[in-house]
Amino acid sequence: MLPSARVPIGAFILRRLGLGLISILGVSVLVFLFLHVIPGDPVDHLAGGDATPEQRAALEHCLGLDRSMPAQFVGFLGHVGDLSLGHQCPDPASKPTVMALIADVFPDTMVLAVAGMAVAIALALPLGILAAIRRGTWIDTMAAMLSLSGIAVPLMLLGPLLLLWFFLDLGWLPGPSETGAMALILPAIAVGTHLMALLARMTRSSMVEVLGEDYLRTARAKGLPELSVVGKHALRNALLPVITIAGLQFGSMLSGAIITENVFARPGLGSLLVAAINERNYPVVQGTVLVIAGIYVLVNILVDVAYGVADPRIRRA
Amino acid sequence: MMLPPLSRLSPSARLGGAMLAIFIVLALLGPTLAPHAVGDRAIEGFPAFLPASWAHWLGTDQNGVDALSQLLHGARAALVLSLVVVALCSVIGVTIGVAAGYFRGAVDLLVSRVIDILLAFPGILLNIAIVATVARPGMAVLVVALVANGWVGYARVARGQVLSLRERDYVQAARALGASHWRVMSRHVLPNLMGPVIVQMTFAFGTVVLVEASLSFLGLGRHVDHSWGAMLDQGRTFFWKPGFIRYALAPGLAIAWVVLAANLLGDGLRDWLDPRQRGRS
Numbered sequence: 387m388l389p390s391a392r393v394p395i396g397a398f399i400l401r402r403l404g405l406g407l408i409s410i411l412g413v414s415v416l417v418f419l420f421l422h423v424i425p426g427d428p429v430d431h432l433a434g435g436d437a438t439p440e441q442r443a444a445l446e447h448c449l450g451l452d453r454s455m456p457a458q459f460v461g462f463l464g465h466v467g468d469l470s471l472g473h474q475c476p477d478p479a480s481k482p483t484v485m486a487l488i489a490d491v492f493p494d495t496m497v498l499a500v501a502g503m504a505v506a507i508a509l510a511l512p513l514g515i516l517a518a519i520r521r522g523t524w525i526d527t528m529a530a531m532l533s534l535s536g537i538a539v540p541l542m543l544l545g546p547l548l549l550l551w552f553f554l555d556l557g558w559l560p561g562p563s564e565t566g567a568m569a570l571i572l573p574a575i576a577v578g579t580h581l582m583a584l585l586a587r588m589t590r591s592s593m594v595e596v597l598g599e600d601y602l603r604t605a606r607a608k609g610l611p612e613l614s615v616v617g618k619h620a621l622r623n624a625l626l627p628v629i630t631i632a633g634l635q636f637g638s639m640l641s642g643a644i645i646t647e648n649v650f651a652r653p654g655l656g657s658l659l660v661a662a663i664n665e666r667n668y669p670v671v672q673g674t675v676l677v678i679a680g681i682y683v684l685v686n687i688l689v690d691v692a693y694g695v696a697d698p699r700i701r702r703a
Numbered sequence: 704m705m706l707p708p709l710s711r712l713s714p715s716a717r718l719g720g721a722m723l724a725i726f727i728v729l730a731l732l733g734p735t736l737a738p739h740a741v742g743d744r745a746i747e748g749f750p751a752f753l754p755a756s757w758a759h760w761l762g763t764d765q766n767g768v769d770a771l772s773q774l775l776h777g778a779r780a781a782l783v784l785s786l787v788v789v790a791l792c793s794v795i796g797v798t799i800g801v802a803a804g805y806f807r808g809a810v811d812l813l814v815s816r817v818i819d820i821l822l823a824f825p826g827i828l829l830n831i832a833i834v835a836t837v838a839r840p841g842m843a844v845l846v847v848a849l850v851a852n853g854w855v856g857y858a859r860v861a862r863g864q865v866l867s868l869r870e871r872d873y874v875q876a877a878r879a880l881g882a883s884h885w886r887v888m889s890r891h892v893l894p895n896l897m898g899p900v901i902v903q904m905t906f907a908f909g910t911v912v913l914v915e916a917s918l919s920f921l922g923l924g925r926h927v928d929h930s931w932g933a934m935l936d937q938g939r940t941f942f943w944k945p946g947f948i949r950y951a952l953a954p955g956l957a958i959a960w961v962v963l964a965a966n967l968l969g970d971g972l973r974d975w976l977d978p979r980q981r982g983r984s
Contacts, residue, residue, distance in 0.1 A: 405819065412820030420832050538963035540913060542920040542935050543955030546942050554943060641825040645917055649939075659828075660921050663835040675832055683823045 398694050399687075406683045413679040414466065418459055421668050448475035449668070462672065471673035484673035487658060492677070495654035498577060498646065499639035501570050505578035506585055507632055513582075514589025514628075519616060521594060529586060536583030541642060545576040545649035563651035573650045577642040581635050588631055592624040599623075633689035637682040707975055716971015722964035723908070730782035733775035741772050741929055754946070761953055764937070774953055776929040781961065784842070785911040788849045789904050795850065796857025797900055803858070804865025805888060814858065821855045830914055834923045845918070849911060856907070860899045868892050898976040902969055909965030916958050931958050 429445050437445075446452045450461050465472040471484040482490075517529035552572060553561040560569040596602065597620055605615045644656030651657075655674055662670035712720075729736070739749075739759075753763040761770035803814035821829070833848035834840045840848075868874055874891050882890075912931070919932030931954040938951030 406823075408816065409820050409823035412816070413823055416820065416824075416829070417832060420836050534963060534966065535959075537966055538909075538959040540916055540935070540955055540958050540962070542916060542932075542939070543951060543959070546939050546951060550942065550948065637825045641827045644827065644831075645920065648921060659831070660923075663831065663923065671832070671835060675828055678828055679824050682825055686823075 395691075395695060399691050402687045402690050406687050409683050410676075410680055413683075414462070414676060415459075417672050417675050418462055421672055422455060422458065445475055448478060465673075466676070471676070472669035474667065474669060484669050487670060488655065488673060488677050491653045491655060491658050494652060495640070495643050495647070495656065497570065498573055498643050498652065498654060499636065501574035502577035502639050502642065502646075503581070503632065503636065505574045506581035509578075510582045510585035511589055511625075511628075513586040515593055515616070515621070517586070517590040518593030518597060518624075526590075529590070533583040533586045536579045536586075539579075541576060541580070541645050542649065544579060545573075545646060548572045548576055549650070562649075573646050573652060576649065577639060577646040580642065581632070581638060584635070585628060585632055589624065589628050592627055593620060596620045596624040630689060630693055633692070634686060636685040636689075640678055640682060712975050713971045715967050716975065719964045719967025719969075719971060722960060723968055726778065726961055726964060727782060729775060730778040733778045737769070737772035737775040739769035739772045741768055741776050752947075755949070761949060764950065765941075770934075770950065770953060773929050773934060774931070774957060777931045777934060777954065777957065780930050781912050781915070784845065784849075784915055785908050787846055788853060788911045789907050791846070791850045792853035792907065793857050793900060793904055796854035797861045797896065799854065800858035800861025800863075801865050801888060801892065801896070804862040805869060805884070805892065807866075811862070814862065818855050818858060821852045824852065826852055827914060827917060830918060831921070831923060834918055840923065845915065848918075849914060853907065853911075856903055857900060860903055861896055864896050864899060865892055868895055902973045902976065905965055905969035905972055907965075909962035909969075912958055912961045916954075 429442055429449070429451065443452075450458050453461065462472065465484075469485055471488065473483050474481040513529050513532065517526045520526055549561060549572060552559045559572055560566065597616075602615060602619055605619050606612075610619075640655070643654060644659065646652070647654040647656040648660060655678055659671065659674045659678075661667075662674065749759070749763045749769065751763060751765050753759050755762045759769050759771065761774065764770050764773065799814055803811040829852050830848045833851055834844060837844050869892070874887060877887050877891055915930060916932030916935060919930050920936045922936065934954035935951055935958070938947075938949075938954060941947045942951050
């Protein structure tokens, strides 16, 4: 490729940020439309059966439902702009803003997602590398079976099973709704297992490919010890695609967190979202969905940029 | 499309195919095979929580309904939902993807942006948001929720394939000979798309079952009668009582069976249709 065809890193980041903003704006429109176009009246749920027409009208005004759709959307964007993400009705002054609610549980979900990611990578790399080095042996078969069960067993079953074994039967680890680092272990395993399975398979195939390259034969031929061949020469090249996929899968950690928080009765964005849905608390639903989508977009951009720095070829176009 | 010989299909793909076939047969015959009635027709009124026995292989649930019969009815529900969602998603997705890849320009720009936006969502979040808008979501709402982002994968695959296919010499030659857009697409482009699309459909089969179960588990409505997700959700409420684990284990493993089958077959079909991809994940 000619040097002139290369895009400078600054322009590359700007372009990705611009596209990311469009995506987030699109997500806002989608969420807004879903909550406003499809039938179902949030006022019914909030006001209850015995509300007077005046109370209902006040609620409608508080929720902004007495305005036109475009005006409501502009109002929603305004709440995004002033970082409150909206307020709760009735009586917004006495209740925390949506942003305050989200900020309160945001760290819990982030810690869970990062811990799940750490579990996934820590288990997947040795498993995948071992399977690749011992290709075709029983170790390879066992690793494949472990990955497949990680993909197949639903989180909704894995979570309770982990609790049953390690909390009820063995008593090794804390149970649901407890706090502290030890209480994070089981949820992190539950949320990380699916990604672990995917990454182990990727690591294996990436390693197998690299192990067949000429430069590895050269490394062996010049008498390097096997550990150095695999550890230094093969691993470095095999890991780049694996790490990229791991980063891009951060969003799947957030999806998994929604269910995991439910199973382990942990606070977090998922619990907040599900509770808000059951209460038909639309401003909170809207805000939470937007924040989760925002994190997702942001992480994808960070991974893209990191990859663009590492490998200038992909900055093109 | 030229297909490789069936003998090249890997053993794990055959295993997946056999597992999927067993599921489909049980789902088709399930309501007939079920030893007892379920739902509103379950008037036999067995005692609740009967242990496993020859009369009730998996015992009875808290309403005195035979658990095995529920599981078999659940298989039917899972099959119907998967078929409907996969059919709709593939038709919609391929149509949109082919149009974007073939006509490029403004159509492609619009489609690509919409795909980007939908991919900016963790998938289940959009499903939840749609189901949440309706107080009592039924089968139709669930289908809409699953199709809303389910088509994106097909569109992406189709668009990518068409972008590369339309530059091939034989497609250019057909255009130069005066073939219409319709003829080029139906005779030269679509047949070459079938492979990747079938692989995508196979994987999606498992995904649909899993997402439905997740939504039911989160308590977002009882979408489908006797769904495995609803059974799993009920089962975990008395998961902790000794001997009651089967109420969650049976539907959970049924879901795992379908997901595993779909993944084994999907992986195998991909390798079979495109041997160059063999061994890649």
